[in-house]
Amino acid sequence: MLLITKNHTFGYELQKLCMVFYPDESIIVKTECQESDRIIITELDKGSTSTTLSVSLIIDQKQMRRSAELANDNPEYYDECERILAVLLFECLTEITGYVPEWGILTGVRPAKLMRRLIEEYGRERAAQYFKQKLFVNDSKIKLCLSALEGEETIINLSRPESYSLYISIPFCPSRCSYCSFVSHSVDKAKRLIPDYVDLICQELEYTARIAKDCGLRIETIYMGGGTPTVLNQPQLTQIMKTVSDCFDLSTLREYTVEAGRPDTITIERLEAIKQGGATRISINPQSMNDNVLMAIGRKHTSQQTVEAFKLARSLGFNNINMDLIAGLPSDTLESFSKTVDEILGLNPESVTVHTLSFKRSSRLSSAEGMPVHEARTAAQMLELANQKLESSGFLPYYMYRQAKMVDNLENVGYAKKGYEGLYNVYIMDETHTILGAGAAAVTKLKQPCGSYIERVFNFKYPYEYVSRFKEILRRKERVKEFYEQYRIPEDR
Ligand code: SF4
Secondary structure: OEEEEEOOOOHHHHHHHHHHHOOOOOOEEEOOOOOOOEEEEEEEEEOOOEEEEEEEEEEOOEEEEEEEEEEOOOOOHHHHHHHHHHHHHHHHHHHHHOOOOOOOOOOOOOHHHHHHHHHHHHOHHHHHHHHHHHOOOOHHHHHHHHHHHHHHHHHHHOOOOOEEEEEEEEOEEOOOOOOOOOOOEEHHHHHHHHHHHHHHHHHHHHHHHHHHHHOOOEEEEEEEEEOOHHHOOHHHHHHHHHHHHHHOOHHHOOEEEEEEEOHHHOOHHHHHHHHHOOOOEEEEOOEOOOHHHHHHOOOOOOHHHHHHHHHHHHHOOOOOEEEEEEEOOOOOOHHHHHHHHHHHHHHOOOEEEEEEOEOOOOOOOOHHHOOOOOOHHHHHHHHHHHHHHHHHOOOEEEEEEOOOOEHHHOOEEEEEOOOOOOHHHHHHHHOOOEEEEEOOOOEEEEEOOOOOOEEEEEOOOOHHHHHHOHHHHHHHHHHHHHHHHHOOOOOOO
8 A cells, every 4th residue: 555645754653553454554655646546645735824734545446535724833833733644544544444443543652651741741631631532542541541650650750860770681482482573582593502691691791780880870670581581591590690689789679570481481490590589570471371372373381381380489489470461362262361361360460461462574473474363353352351350350550552563553551469560661661761781682771860861772683693792792881881971860869
C-alpha cells in the first residue's frame, strides 16, 4: 500500500497508524503520487491564515476523503497538524475496515508517560478527556492507563538525581522460541563462548562499578535478564553475582531481579546460587500453561515443569516471584488462556506480567508467514479476562508499555500485589534514571540528573563481537564519566 505525504513530515507516524489497520501489509511512504489501487494521500495545504489538512484514499475500490482546517496561529500548530492528519486517517480507516483500535490514534510505546505529561499540564480529568476526545482512546484503556500511572508514581518518586539501575545481559537461551525477536543465541551454537563471556562481563561489571562510584551514583535496582540467565551453570552464576556484590556498593539497593525465565533451565543448584548471590526477586515465565501452545511456539518445556520450578523456588525461600504470560499465541483459545491464568493464580506468585504477542521482523513467527495466528479480537478478550481475574485476586496494574506490531495494537501490562511491583520495570519504561548496562546487547541509557535529556551507549549486539572486541566495550563506558562531568549531580540533594 502506498502512503503519500504531501507538504509534511509525519510519514513515519502515519505509517505506524496504517500498520495498526493493515499489520500484514507493507506500507510504503512516498512524497510523489503514483498509480495504485491501494493508496492513501495525506496532504497539508497552508493558506495565508489557515491550513487545510486532508486524507484521501482508494482501497479495494472504495474511495474516501476527509479534511479539516487549522488556524495558522494555533499555539501548537505543528503537533496539531500531525494529530489532525492522524485523526482523519483513523476516521477513514475505521470506516473502511470496520475496525476501531482500542488505543485510537496512539501508536507510541509509552501511553502512560504521555498521560502523566498531560496530567501535569491540565489535571487528571482534562487529561483523560484529551485521551478520549482527541486521541480516540477507549474508556477501558484510559482506566488502565490511569491505574498503571498511579502504581508507577510511588516507584518513580523513590528515585533521586544520582540514582541508577544496573542491567546485566545474558543473551543465551537453551533454544529459540518462535515468537522471539530477542538477540539470543541457542546454547548449542554459542556454548563455547559462555566461559569467556562470563569472565569478560565480570570485568565490565568491575569497571562499571568503579565508574559509578567515581561519578557519585547510587544504585537502586539490578536486573539480570537476557536471554535466559539460568542457562549459566551454578559456578558461572555465582561468579557474576559475587563480582556484583564485591564491586558495587549495594547498601542502597532496593531490588535485585534475576530472570530465571525458561522453567526447563531451573535447577536447585542454580536457584541456590541466585539466592546466595543476593537476588530478591526472580521471574519464572510459563507464557502459557497449555502444553499444545508451548509446543506450537517452540518452548521446550511443559506446564508441569513450570509448576515444579515454581514450587522449588518457593521451597528455597523466594518470596517475590513474577510470572510472564503471553496473550494471542498461536493455537491458544480464550478458554485455554483462561485456564492458564487460573493455574498461575493457583500458584500464587507476587506479580504477573501479561504480554501481547508481537510480530517482530526478526522473530521466526510472523503473521505474514501464514502461521495459525490468533484472531486479533481474541487477544483483546484475553487481556480483558486477565485484567478481570488478576484484579479480583488482588493484583493491580503498575506498569504498561506497548511495542511495534503487537497483535491488535494492544499492550503489555505488569500486575502486582501491593509492595511487590518490579521497580526496575518501571524505571526502564519511564526512563526515570540512568541504566548502566553490561554484556552483549546491553544499552547504557544516561539520563541527565535533573532534566530529561537521554544519551545511549551501545554495547555490541552479539556475544562473539562482545568477546572479540571487548576493549572497545570498556572504551565506550568512558562516556559515562564524561556525561556526569557535563551534567553534574546537584550538590544540595
Ligand atoms: S522468549 Fe525468552 S527463552 Fe525464548 S528465545 Fe526469547 S529470550 Fe530466549
